[in-house]
Amino acid sequence: MNQEYQHSEIIEAYLRNTLSVEQKVDFEELVRQDPLLYNEFVLQQDIVSGLQSHRKEQLKSRLNQVDVSSPAQLGGVGAVGVWLAGATLAGLLGWFAYTGFHDTKNASPKISMVQAVPEQAEASAPELARDANTEEAAGNTSEKVKAPKARKKNSIPRKAKTSKAVKTTVAAGEAAQILPGSDVPETPTEKMDSDVALQKPPVASYNGKTEAQNRLNVVDNTNNRLKLHYYYQNGRIALLGFERGYTFLNVPAENTTYLFYEDNFYKLNLNQFRPAPIKDVMVTDAAVIESLRKLVENRN
């Protein structure tokens, strides 16, 4: 019995490859000389092999249950979890906007975010999509939006022909809202004539004080000496020396427009009437950056 136990110990050690070279040689010699030990060794080999196959099948069976069609989430968080996280984030941002930026006289507790891509050559009339219930919930009935058109939330903005066009609005609070922001038709930068461009139709605004901010957006790359500059002219933002991929974040309650470009945020000065480098208005406050970054991420 004791010898049998010793055999099982050494067989296991051999199969798990924990013997030294000398011990291995000795054991193999022993197996060659002892037919009973040989039989036991082969049996144990098969048992371990069977256990390994069993575990392998178990893992494969587990993998076959995994839904590979949706994005990977650890800890079993599915689409519902993602949706809940998004809704929570939107709620937090709404609260932040309402309590942090709220101007009781003029501002609406909404944040809009618009990403502009300067290569969109096709014109589209500015539109405002809004949800009437949201407007009432915001308690801002005295300052109605003068929108040329109204659509239900989640409706698809026009300009569907442009592949790069991304236009998203995050409403602070319960519902999403599509706002015009930089929804002005843009001209290819190489053909841009700023005087002509500045005469584009005005963009609808939902707040009189922020109308100037919502009038966008001239991009002029003709002057090589002015890289990454901006200024306001006739109530519109002009960007000089920018490539595509900039995003505007309108925060009406704060009466401010932020520019997001190459992973930095810039707080644009409404009274900047001469070209000035954007680096002068770069946002450095970590808390503000964090909330703006969440706003950007939330658009997805």
Next chain:
Amino acid sequence: MKDSEILERIRKGDESALDYLYKKNYKMMTKLVINNNGSEDEAKDVYQEALIVFWQKVTSGNLMLSSKISTFLYSICQNLWRKELERKSRMSNEEKDAEEEMDFDRQERIEVINRCIGQLGETCRRILTYYYFDNLSMHDIADVLGFANADTAKTKKYKCKKELDELIKSKYKASDFMD
């Protein structure tokens, strides 16, 4: 989730990390096989095999990873698929019969062993497979299965293995008399 976190979770036997990894890299890995004359089922098999190899290496502590996990997985998939293509090529070269020759007695014994593994209790099955396949330490087995400590796990493992051995040997003796 970072690679280091995935590795740590797998090392402790957390299977949800394996699910995550499987899902995350599924398209990239299966594409490798599909783009090299493989079917979707073959691609899935190869990827699952690769992931299980990876799992086993991590849980047994035999992996010093110097690249990203996805890079490592990709190279395992490549090797497995290359071997499979070679095997297919050999099969088509009239070696099929020789490949399929099997030791009948041994095949029968493997079937008996599989049946006996299936007859074990859930805890015993898990202890033995964690020990012999995942190469988890007794400490990790105790953690995963909620035992008091590594000694408890070691005692249970010994008893379970003994139970399995006896079950198999009893079946063997019974089947010896069948003829």
